[in-house]
Amino acid sequence: MGEIDLYASLKNYFGFTQFKGLQEEVISSIIQDKNTFVIMPTGGGKSLCYQLPALIKEGTAIVVSPLIALMKNQVDALRAHSAKEGIAHVLNSSLNKTEVKQVKSDIRDGVTKLLYVAPESLTKEENVEFLKSVIISFVAIDEAHCISEWGHDFRPEYRNLRKIIERIGDNIPIIGLTATATPKVQEDILKNLGIQDANTFKASFNRPNLYYEIRPKTKNVDSDITRFVKQNEGKSGIIYCLSRKRVEELAQTLQVNGIKAVPYHAGLDAKTRVKHQDMFLMEDADVVVATIAFGMGIDKPDVRFVIHNDIPKSIESYYQETGRAGRDGGEGHCLAFYSYKDIEKLEKFMSGKPVAEQEIGHALLQEVVAFAETSMSRRKFILHYFGEEFDNETGDGGDMDDNMRHPKKKHEAQEEVSTLLSVIEKTNQQYKSKEVVNVLVGNVNALIKSHRTDTQDFFGIGNDESAEYWMALLRQVLVAGYLKKDIETYGVIKLTESGEEYLSNPVSFMMTEDHSFKEANDDSIITQQKGGGAAADEKLFSLLKAERKKVADSLSLPPFVIFQDPSLEDMALKYPVNMEELSNVHGVGEGKAKKYGTSFVELIANYVEENEIVRPDDFVVKSTGTNSALKLYIIQNVDRKLSLNDIANAKGLDMPDFIKEMEAIVYSGTKLNIDYWIDEILDEDQQEELHDYFLEAETDKIDEAMEEFDGDYDDEELRLFRIKFISEVAN
Ligand code: ADP
Numbered sequence: 001m002g003e004i005d006l007y008a009s010l011k012n013y014f015g016f017t018q019f020k021g022l023q024e025e026v027i028s029s030i031i032q033d034k035n036t037f038v039i040m041p042t043g044g045g046k047s048l049c050y051q052l053p054a055l056i057k058e059g060t061a062i063v064v065s066p067l068i069a070l071m072k073n074q075v076d077a078l079r080a081h082s083a084k085e086g087i088a089h090v091l092n093s094s095l096n097k098t099e100v101k102q103v104k105s106d107i108r109d110g111v112t113k114l115l116y117v118a119p120e121s122l123t124k125e126e127n128v129e130f131l132k133s134v135i136i137s138f139v140a141i142d143e144a145h146c147i148s149e150w151g152h153d154f155r156p157e158y159r160n161l162r163k164i165i166e167r168i169g170d171n172i173p174i175i176g177l178t179a180t181a182t183p184k185v186q187e188d189i190l191k192n193l194g195i196q197d198a199n200t201f202k203a204s205f206n207r208p209n210l211y212y213e214i215r216p217k218t219k220n221v222d223s224d225i226t227r228f229v230k231q232n233e234g235k236s237g238i239i240y241c242l243s244r245k246r247v248e249e250l251a252q253t254l255q256v257n258g259i260k261a262v263p264y265h266a267g268l269d270a271k272t273r274v275k276h277q278d279m280f281l282m283e284d285a286d287v288v289v290a291t292i293a294f295g296m297g298i299d300k301p302d303v304r305f306v307i308h309n310d311i312p313k314s315i316e317s318y319y320q321e322t323g324r325a326g327r328d329g330g331e332g333h334c335l336a337f338y339s340y341k342d343i344e345k346l347e348k349f350m351s352g353k354p355v356a357e358q359e360i361g362h363a364l365l366q367e368v369v370a371f372a373e374t375s376m377s378r379r380k381f382i383l384h385y386f387g388e389e390f391d392n393e394t395g396d397g398g399d400m401d402d403n404m405r406h407p408k409k410k411h412e413a414q415e416e417v418s419t420l421l422s423v424i425e426k427t428n429q430q431y432k433s434k435e436v437v438n439v440l441v442g443n444v445n446a447l448i449k450s451h452r453t454d455t456q457d458f459f460g461i462g463n464d465e466s467a468e469y470w471m472a473l474l475r476q477v478l479v480a481g482y483l484k485k486d487i488e489t490y491g492v493i494k495l496t497e498s499g500e501e502y503l504s505n506p507v508s509f510m511m512t513e514d515h516s517f518k519e520a521n522d523d524s525i526i527t528q529q530k531g532g533g534a535a536a537d538e539k540l541f542s543l544l545k546a547e548r549k550k551v552a553d554s555l556s557l558p559p560f561v562i563f564q565d566p567s568l569e570d571m572a573l574k575y576p577v578n579m580e581e582l583s584n585v586h587g588v589g590e591g592k593a594k595k596y597g598t599s600f601v602e603l604i605a606n607y608v609e610e611n612e613i614v615r616p617d618d619f620v621v622k623s624t625g626t627n628s629a630l631k632l633y634i635i636q637n638v639d640r641k642l643s644l645n646d647i648a649n650a651k652g653l654d655m656p657d658f659i660k661e662m663e664a665i666v667y668s669g670t671k672l673n674i675d676y677w678i679d680e681i682l683d684e685d686q687q688e689e690l691h692d693y694f695l696e697a698e699t700d701k702i703d704e705a706m707e708e709f710d711g712d713y714d715d716e717e718l719r720l721f722r723i724k725f726i727s728e729v730a731n
């Protein structure tokens with residue numbers, strides 16, 4: 001069949017004038033009845049590769065696809081291009097008898113060119129019998145990586161396809177298509193489908209317009225994400241989270257901060273999901289916060305950023321999900337937050353699964369760890385993972401990641417590479433990376449003992465460097481091609497030919513050490529303002545404390561009624577320089593900011609200027625204040641002088657929790673007049689005694705008050721009185 005025909009059909013059936021990427025070559029291969037294997041990134045135009053030949057060829061093409069929703073979309077699209085409704089059909093268990101009859105007669109009459117089936121339907125005996133009796137042009141297997149347990153989406157039903165196809169007919173050409181496949185997965189697909197002879201077409205996986213960035217995930221991740229989104233206001237973005245709960249939380253946080261964000265996850269009802277998806281597509285919402293349920297078949301070309309709140313469980317997933325950014329070729333910022341804790345969480349999820357599956361899951365996760373922690377070109381790392389060479393000096397998008405924009409210093413590591421390679425050789429190339437590193441630094445464990453490796457003279461030969469150092473070097477040497485990971489054995493490290501060559505003929509090797517996310521995480525704990533922790537800026541914190549003392553003295557009040565410690569710590573973290581910013585500080589409401597805040601913001605403003613501190617320009621990241629409705633309820637009902645017991649009961653709170661809520665209210669500067677209640681439980685003398693105590697006390701701590709009064713008052717009485725006190729003197 002000539003080229004002209006193909007272009008005419010392309011225009012005729014699809015309205016396009018040009019083929020995309022390798023489409024034309026793929027289509028020619030299929031038209032010539034060759035087994036064909038297509039690896040193209042998402043959006044590359046794989047569907048057309050089998051749709052066009054199916055429309056041209058005699059008979060019906062069977063398309064195996066794992067997702068019913070995707071099948072329906074495709075069938076609808078094909079019908080839209082054709083005068084004949086029956087040109088494409090889905091065959092699955094949702095059809096009633098009449099519908100099945102219609103499908104079968106359309107196929108028999110030669111009207112149906114494409115028949116979409118899920119693998120389960122294809123195994124059904126009656127379907128096999130029917131398909132045997134009609135002309136099948138070829139079988140296309142979409143999302144073919146589902147065949148391999150080494151892929152990110154293994155589906156056991158995919159493994160029997162070859163046998164079923166053989167039963168349907170002899171010599172039916174088989175077409176496999178996938179968007180991601182490591183070399184190992186590619187090999188599995190070809191072997192399992194029995195098409196090792198296939199013409200293979202592989203598009204480059206390089207997405208030069210995407211910028212890859214990994215940041216440490218700390219307790220401040222909400223603020224980090226909010227800031228990023230605010231700095232990209234008005235742009236479309238997707239934020240992926242692992243859990244539904246987190247999706248809801250984060251969407252709320254963004255909304256509270258004035259960002260048009262909607263949640264999306266499988267726990268929402270279908271109507272809401274469709275609504276939110278449409279809002280995103282129609283740009284009524286800028287940001288979708290979603291679980292991975294979102295994105296399949298979503299084709300919004302101008303998604304400007306994809307954020308991973310949680311690191312994905314494989315590089316494939318990361319690549320797929322980040323791949324939804326910058327489809328139009330424009331800017332696409334891919335920002336992932338990483339903490340090793342998340343990896344441990346993911347491993348825990350897997351622990352119930354069969355051992356082999358766990359081993360695979362673990363191996364995939366280790367690649368994610370390596371990717372996150374590496375300091376080399378992220379693009380090079382990803383492409384190497386998919387079996388593609390990339391030169392980050394000359395390649396497209398070579399500088400488009402955090403590591404290349406902010407490179408760490410490199411140093412010569414020729415000698416260390418030789419040491420590494422020779423240790424691998426001397427241990428008979430039988431260890432995975434962790435064990436290799438253990439041998440280098442001299443860590444004994446049961447496995448190493450059982451091999452007596454710890455008695456060898458090279459054991460611990462690299463102990464002047466850390467385990468992290470060797471792990472980083474090993475990963476870089478892998479990507480450089482001197483070593484390879486044997487996948488069948490779950491990642492045993494072997495020398496390649498060039499690795500053998502290196503041993504006798506070493507050359508320069510420049511390495512950079514990995515990022516230490518451990519350090520970053522520890523830092524972040526210091527900057528947390530959770531009560532009692534150290535402040536971010538110790539110097540400012542002590543200045544603020546001195547200011548508080550001054551103000552307290554001048555008003556003859558104890559310092560704690562001005563601002564509590566956690567509030568000062570938060571100021572030392574956020575550097576509020578005006579009243580609005582101050583009222584967003586932990587434990588500071590508007591009332592309190594007005595009453596006591598002036599000298600504090602002045603002090604901070606001076607301090608910021610003198611020390612040339614770069615403040616996060618939009619620090620005002622508000623928390624969702626999930627309890628604000630409850631607080632309002634309490635304020636209103638205390639105002640109505642309702643019994644405190646009744647208010648607590650109405651909200652299902654016990655007294656201690658209820659008191660805690662009231663404390664939060666008065667400490668952040670809102671008055672709460674509970675005199676009517678206090679008068680019931682404490683007489684005048686008692687009240688006077690307590691008032692004098694709190695006025696003179698060094699701290700407002702209840703246990704110190706307990707000690708002072710030696711059991712005269714109980715915890716509840718003291719706390720309630722303190723609420724009255726703070727409310728009166730401080731607000
Ligand atoms: P994949 O399955 O590889 O992810 P699709 O088959 O869904 O990709 O195609 C992605 C998009 O590209 C679709 O919107 C499709 O209409 C479009 N497309 C495919 N081929 C062409 C072409 N030759 N010219 C223009 N657009 C195309």
Ligand code: MG
Pocket residue numbers: 046047142
């Ligand atoms: Mg597709």
